[in-house]
Amino acid sequence: MNFRPFALILATVTAGLAAAAPAAAQTIDERVNEIFASSTGWFVNFIFANFPGTSFPWIVAWLVIGxxxxxxxxxxxxFRAFGHSIALVRGDYSDPNDAGEVSHFQALxxxxxxxxxxxxxAGVAVAVSVxxxxxxxxxxxxxxxxxxxxFTECTxxxxxxxxxxxxxxxxxxxxxxxxGFAERGLPGGRFMAILFAIFCILGSFGxxxxxxxxxxxxxxxxxxGAYPGWITGVIFAVIVFLVIVGGLKSIARVTEKIVPLMGVIYVGTALIxxxxxxxxxxxxxGQIFRGAFTWDGAVGGAIGALIQGFRRAAFSNEAGVGSAxxxxSAVRTKEPITEGFVSLLEPFIDTVVICTMTALVIVITGQLITDPNTGMFIxxxxxxxxQTIGDTSGVALTSAAFSSAFGWFRYVLAVAVILFAFSTMISWSYYGLKAWTFLFGEGQTKELIFKVIFCIFVIIGAAANLGPxxxxxxxxxxxxxxVNIIALYLLxxxxxxxxxxxxxxxxxGEIRKFA
Amino acid sequence: MPRKIVVGYDGSDTSRRALDFAVGIAKTNDDQIILAHVLEWSPYSFLTPDEIEERHQRRQDELERAEAVVIAPVAEQTRTTGLTVSTVLRYGHIAETLCEIAKEQGADLIFIGRMGHSGLSARIFGSVAGTLAQVAPVPVTIVP
Incomplete structure (x- = not known):
């Protein structure tokens, strides 16, 4: 196992970065930012290109139409299968003889x-503030x-x-x-799969x-208080490295147990x-409905609200993206469609419940500043x-909104953010790895290369500005x-x-509940 | 008339004592012994993506190991006493699953050792023996 040399490299890089600090700290962040923005700009511009003559990005239309x-x-x-989906998750249709296999609840x-x-x-805060x-x-x-x-992609x-x-x-x-393409006699399946795998690897880094x-x-x-981003980056990278390369499953297991708890605390506090x-x-x-269809002073009017809403929803629940x-797919089930039913609950819980909570708290606590004369947003x-109270955006805005009610909540939120970030990284390292092994084949060295690159991007992410x-x-x-939605149409x-x-x-009644 | 006796067996010393005690009683009446081993499992625990991928294989391994190391040798040994011995291997909540097995097999008695958790965790979550004593459909004998 060539785990040691890589650990050594990582340690050297870390030590090197530490030596360069603190004098050069700010410049490291700035340089990372600059290189990052200039090297990814063309890709971003292509994906978010507007329909000619409008300010409507084609990609948003693509997802919504899909x-x-x-x-x-x-x-x-x-809507038809919502009740059945919940019954599946509760285990009403699970064969007791399959106990010990991954349950629908665990998969969900x-x-x-x-x-x-x-x-x-953070994403919702961006959507609401823009x-x-x-x-x-x-x-x-x-x-x-x-x-x-x-439902379609998971089945x-x-x-x-x-x-x-x-x-x-x-x-x-x-x-x-x-x-699937081969089965239907369609050409181009492998080409699309390769394209998807490349984007999936990029998505796992992004x-x-x-x-x-x-x-x-x-x-x-x-x-x-402010401190250089690469410090957070290096600490995160080391922990992620320990989990995905060092096989420190205990960390991952602890996170997996705390994340649902944090989710409950988050939604509970929002409800309170x-x-x-x-x-x-x-x-x-009233503000939500008015803003959805009329201009309320926000960027881009009703269309701006629509673009932001769709964009952040897609980013949050990943429906149509293919990651789910x-x-x-690792779950054992006799009927593939049951995983489809279970998975359709995800956008509901993620977006319809949790994202809405965040948005409501930001709106209700009056974070967005309106002109007292016209009632329009400034x-x-x-x-x-x-403009928001304290001029915040992203996660800082959500934090400000929750803290305006409970001062201590920003500490809870800091813990939640770190744990959510961590568990999402672990999941995406798995998705990226699956795409990587699809392209390059399975093998310890090949997998290790991906994992090391993944950790490097953790550092870059923490050091770069929010914008790029x-x-x-x-x-x-x-x-x-x-790529994924084209495949979904065809299949x-x-x-x-x-x-x-x-x-x-x-x-x-051929498929029925187990007593 | 011969009865059916479910014995909860997990390889521990106390479960061994429970089995020996059950065998002693069974001999007097030519009762049938059902050796039950339950692997603790909750469908509501949380798994990482890697664990989900490996789960099926892991389950096979666990079942094979339980059969080979825990159940088979002791079943063989018990058969030498001349009693009829059958075995059951299940995943689930231990006390609930033992009750289910007793119901399915139409058992008359359950024997278990006063095993497992002690101290704090038993105070919070309750012990297997305590739970079983409360919810079992048939008489339960708890062997110290």
């Missing part, structure tokens, strides 16, 4: 801890539609996974592109990694704040977002969705056949 098509094609399956919880993360805390409260409406709508996208992920002799499984869009360490650092400086300001709820929803298909000097990181994070994740008849067969057997 989610809408799946919703209609499967006859609003996310693990996939959720990959998606519930900073998108729910697009105004109206962004919340579009975010909820995107979450509801996205349930159908998840395919399980159906076309690879099972190996040693009992391990590998699955995800790469595999359904290759196998949204699944740099964005997380970046916002974790932002929250830490928010609590402890909302109930405490019960009189404001009507007004908050990788997470769910933009900051650069005109890029709404968030843009690249989005761009990489949305690029996955470009959706297979999912429909599975769905109809399952639902008719459910109706006839």
């Amino acid at each position: 989610a809408t098509v799946f919703t209609i094609y499967f006859g609003f399956i996310q 919880a693990t996939a959720l801890s990959g998606t519930v993360g900073l998108g729910n805390i 697009g105004g409260p109206g962004a919340t409406f579009w975010m909820i709508l995107a979450g509801l539609l996205g349930m159908a996208s998840k 395919l992920g399980v159906k076309y996974r690879n099972e190996y002799a040693d009992g391990k499984v590998s699955g995800g869009p790469m595999y359904y592109m290759v196998k 949204g699944g990694n740099m964005f997380q360490s970046n916002q974790a650092h932002a929250q830490l400086t928010n609590v402890f 704040i909302i109930v405490m300001n019960a009189g404001m709820i009507g007004d908050a929803f 298909a990788i997470a769910h 933009l900051n000097e650069a005109g890029t977002r709404i 990181v968030i843009d690249f994070s989005d761009a990489a994740i949305f690029a996955m969705a470009v 959706m008849p297979i999912v429909k056949a599975e769905m109809n067969s399952y639902l008719s057997r459910l109706k006839s």
Whole structure:
């Protein structure tokens, strides 16, 4: 095992960075920023290009149209099967003889801890501060539609996974592109799979990694005062390195146990704040609906709200992106469609419940400054977002909103942010690794190379400014969705056949609950 | 009339004493012994992506190991007493699963050792023996 040389390299790099500090600390951050912004700009510009003559990015339309098509094609399956999905997660349909295998609940919880993360805390704050409260409406709508996208991709992920002799499984869009296309006699499956794998690796470095360490650092400086980003980066990188390379499963296991707890604390606190300001709820929803359809002073008017809402929803729940298909494909189940049913709960919990909580708290606690005369929101000097109390954005805005009710909450939030960031990184390191091994084959050295690069990006993410990181994070994740949704369109008849067969057997009583 | 006796066996010393005690009683009446081994498992625990991927293989290994190391030798040994011995291997919550096994097999008695947790964790979560004494469908004998 050539684990030692790499540990040595990492230690050397760390020591080198430490030696360069503190005199050069600021310049390291600045240089990382500069190189990062200049080398990723073209990619970001391409993904977020607007339709000619409008300010509407084509990629947002792409995701929404995809989610809408799946919703209609499967006859609003996310609403029809919602109750059945919950019954599956509760284990009502689980064969007791399969006890000891991964349960539907465990699959859902693990996939959720990959998606519930900073998108729910920081991303929503960005959406609301740029697009105004109206962004919340579009975010909820995107979450509801996205349930159908998840249903489609996760069913395919399980159906076309690879099972190996040693009992391990590998699955995800790469595999359904290759196998599913071949089964339907369509060309280009392997090409698309390779393209997807490349974007998935980039996404695992971007949204699944740099964005997380970046916002974790932002929250830490928010609590402890400013210090150079690379310090957070190196500490995070070392811990991630220990877990994914050193096999320190205990850290990962502890995180997996605390993350759901933090989620409950987060939603609970949000609910308390909302109930405490019960009189404001009507007004908050008024602002959300008004902003969704009319200009309320926010950037880009109603269209700006729509773009921000959809964009942040997609980034948060990853519906249509294909990452969930990788997470769910490892689960053993006799019916692939049951994983689809279970997975459609993810955008609901992630976006419709948790993201909405964040948005409501920000709106209700009055963080966004309005002009007292006109009632319109006031933009900051650069005109890029709404002015907020304390001039904050991202996770700092969410923190300010929660802290305005409970001063101590920013410490809880700091812990939550770090844990969410960490669990999301662990999940994405797994997704990225699956894409990597799809391209380069399985093997310890090959896997180690990916893991080391992954850790380096943790440091870059913490050191870079929010602007370039968030843009690249989005761009990489949305690029996955470009390829994935094409594949979903071509393969959706297979999912429909599975769905109809399952639902008719459910109706006839062939599939029934275990007592 | 011969009865069916479920014995919760996990390889520990106390579960061994429970088995010996059960065998002693079974001999007088030519009762049937059902050796039950439950692997603690909750479908609501949290797993990492890696653990999910390996779970199926891990489960096979755990079952094989439990069969080979815990159950098979002691079943063989018990059979030498001339009693009829069957075995059951399950995943689940230990006390609940023992109750299920007793119901399914139509058992008349359950024997277990006063095993496992002591001190704080037993105070908080309750012990297997304590839970079983409260919820079992048939008489339970707890052997110290």
